[in-house]
Amino acid sequence: MDAGVAGVVAGVAGMVGALGGAAVGGLAAVRGARIGAEKTSAALLKQTQDQAEIEHRHWAREHRRQACSQLMEHYAGMLxxxxxxxxxxxxxxxxxxEQRQTMESxxxxxxxxxRQLDLWGPPELQDAVGELMARIRGITYLLREWAHAVETSAADMATHRNRYLHFDTESAYNAFVATAGEVLRSPA
Known part of the structure; x- marks a missing residue:
């Protein structure tokens, strides 16, 4: 083989090697770009989902806060x-x-x-609201009973008065406020 043919063979072999290397490098680059795009897409999707969850929790906490504030205002009016x-x-x-109408209103x-607080939860807040509402309904019932006893000059007027005066709504209200505070301060 003369030097010219050897040079051509070496040149062809070099070109085949370069093309093969370029092809393998190109395939690796394409694969790397695809994997990078998949990882970027997955990270973006996770970030979007996390942000949506944070926004939803904030939205729900704001609804809880508004409902708790309204209930506290209504309770103060009721007192x-x-x-x-x-x-x-x-x-x-x-x-x-007017007093009777305001109480009923x-x-x-x-x-x-x-019911909004029952919807927004969590369970410990639902329980506290349920207990407070039961106590409020109870105290208003006892007040109506006492008022009826006064209207009819009932002999057991003192019994109705004592039942009303010894009925506890404050502990249920305090439990509601404590629970609402914990729930509203919680980042979860």
Whole structure:
């Protein structure tokens, strides 16, 4: 083989090697780009899902906060109405029609707020709201019973008064406030 043919063979072999190396390198680059794109896409999807979850938790916490605030405002209004009605009953007078209407309106207003909190949860807040609402319904029932006893000059008026005065709503309210505070401060 002369030097010219050897040079051509070496050149062809070099070209085949270069083309083969370029092809393998190109395939590796394409594979690397595909893997990189898949990992980037997966990371972006995870970040989007995490952000959506954070936004949803924030949205739910804001709804809980609003509902808790409304319930607390209604409860404060109810305490004022009950105090005014109790003052009249101490004088053996019946509560005014306005006091009775306000009490009923507040009970009606509390119902959807408590159902919102049942919806938003969590279970410990649902339990605290349920107990508070049961106590509020209980105290208003006892006030009505006391008012009826005053209206009819019932002999057992003192019994109705004592049942009303010894009925505890404050502990249920305090438990609700404590639970609501914990739930609203929780980052979860």
């Amino acid at each position: 004022q109405v009950l105090a005014g009605a109790q003052e009249a009953l101490w004088r053996e007078e019946t509560p005014t029609a 507040l009970l009606v207003a509390m119902a959807p707020v408590s």
